Amino acid sequence: MGLFRKKPIVIEAFRLGVDPMPDWFCDARTRNQVTTHGRENDWRSLDHALIYTMEGVMRADREDYVIKGVKGELYPCKPDIFAATYEAVTG
Numbered sequence: 615m616g617l618f619r620k621k622p623i624v625i626e627a628f629r630l631g632v633d634p635m636p637d638w639f640c641d642a643r644t645r646n647q648v649t650t651h652g653r654e655n656d657w658r659s660l661d662h663a664l665i666y667t668m669e670g671v672m673r674a675d676r677e678d679y680v681i682k683g684v685k686g687e688l689y690p691c692k693p694d695i696f697a698a699t700y701e702a703v704t705g
Contacts, residue, residue: 623684624703627696631660631676638682648688665690 628636633655635643635657642648647666653659663665665688674680674690681691 620699625684625700626682627691627700629678630663630678630680631658631691638686639680639688642688654693663684663690 626636626638628634628639631652639648642665643650647671648663650663651661652661661676663680665672665674665680667687667689672690677693679691679693679696681689683689
């Protein structure tokens, strides 16, 4: 027991239905690791995505962040949690 700090790591992320889908997310769709729900072929219309993980199915709603972790794992994150946990990397 004790206090712990998250190690400083760099991750990739985008906002579902807000940002264009990055290649790594499109690749996950091709592998059926992710299913998206909205108008076909229009990333701006995405309502939600289902992400199939080792822990089960996780749902990312529109405007949630989808994160690609250090080992390539994908998971959703609500915007307020993302803002409290991550900051933009420059340079």
